[in-house]
Amino acid sequence: MKFDKVRWGIIGCGDVTEVKSGPAFQKVENSELVAVMRRTGELAKDYAERHGVPKWYDNGDALINDPEVDVVYIATPPGSHKEYTIKAAKAGKPVYVEKPMALNAEECQEMITACKAAGVPLFVAYYRRAQPKFLKIKELLESNVIGDVRFASTTQYQKPSEDVKDPSHLPWRVQPDLAGGGLFFDLASHTLDMLDYLLGPVKEVQGFATNQGDYYHAEDIVTGTYLFESGVHGVGNWCFTAFENVDLNEIVGTKGKISFSTFGNDPVSLKTANGTEQWSFEPPKHVHQPLVERIVSELTGIGGECPSTGITGARTNWVMGEMVKNYYKV
Structure with missing residues (x-):
């Protein structure tokens, strides 16, 4: 399946598409955004007018079946990812779906099966896999500057946001039927996917999840340990009701360690017996753009493959x- 130019349609043109993703489809070479959809038609129309998009819809099926839409980007909450992915696959269209990929692993497998049966690729919006900061970390690991990797640790915690303190108006990100879980699913997914990219797949997992803050039903603290197929150990702790915001990952080896944040702009730090080196990176204006470039390159046959798949x-x-x-x- 090859395209001369990739024509995108967005299902769910909400906040994430305003800067992070939407403009990237229009800025990447051999790519254009031709249609958007939102259940509230007036909001879809407003988005289309503000972003110079030719078409808008208030129905996902209509966008999927538009013959001028080649690829469907699904930017709804995870609760509807499976439904739209399967519909797009049956229509013969490649899919780019937001993260986390679905509510659970079983739904993910259904999506993979549907796209495989239809012969269309399935991409997932773990966009850090294509950003220079994380490519640098991968380069450091592959150059063996920290020797044999022994373990990876993650500490991420933050203050409770004001929007979770009103139980009558909770954001979808803390509603498990829409998000799969709580903020752990929304935020920790980025870190865990990045560790998969840097260190390979995890083969065994154990964890504890509880709710300590009592702002909502979903878990608000998770502690986990995992064993990578390579033999590397991992441990992570995520808490969403702490007193301050901390975002730190460390990959430790026999000759040194690499420290970096998932969400912050602090430098990537390498510490060895020779001292400490650091590299700073400005985040892309449109954070999806490097990954969208990889997807378009694959779909147009220019070269390379997207590193984030179903x-x-x-x-x-x-x-x-x-x-x-x-x-x-429980």
Whole structure:
């Protein structure tokens, strides 16, 4: 399946598409955004007018079946990812779906199966896999500057946001039927996917998930341990009701360690016996753009493959699901 130019349609043109993703489809070579959809038609129309998009819809099926839409980008909450992905696949159209890929690993597998049966590629919006900051970390690991990797640790915690303190108007990100879980699914998914990219797949997982803040039903703290197929160990702690915001990942080897944040703009730091080196990176204005470039290159046959697929995205859903499964059995 090759295209001369990739014509995109967005299902769910909400906040994430305003700067992070939407403009990237119009700025990448051999790519254009031709249609958007939102259930509230007036909002879809407003988005289309502000962003110079020719068509808008208030119905996802109509966008999927538009003959001028080649590829469907699904930017709704995870609760509807499976439904729209399967519909797009049946229409013979490649899919780019937001993260986390779906509510759970089982839904991810259904999406993979549907796209495989239809012969269309499935991409997932773990856009850090294409950003220079994380490519630098991968380069450092592959150059063996920290020797044999022994373990990876993640510490991420933050203050509770004001929008979770009103139980009558909770954001979708803390509603498990829409998000798969709580903020752990929305935020930790980025880190866990990045560790998959840097260190390879995880083969065993154990975790504890509870709710300490009592602002909502979903888990608000998760602690997990995992074993990568390579033999590297991993441990992570995510808390969303702490007193300050901390975002730190460390990959430790026999000759040194690499420290970096998932969401912050602080430098990538390499510490070895020779001292400490740092590299700073400005985040892309449109954070999806480097990954969209990779997708368009693959779909137009220019070269290369997108590093974030349904297969890789499903692995992250599985790891998260294993870490919280005891909480949702209660």
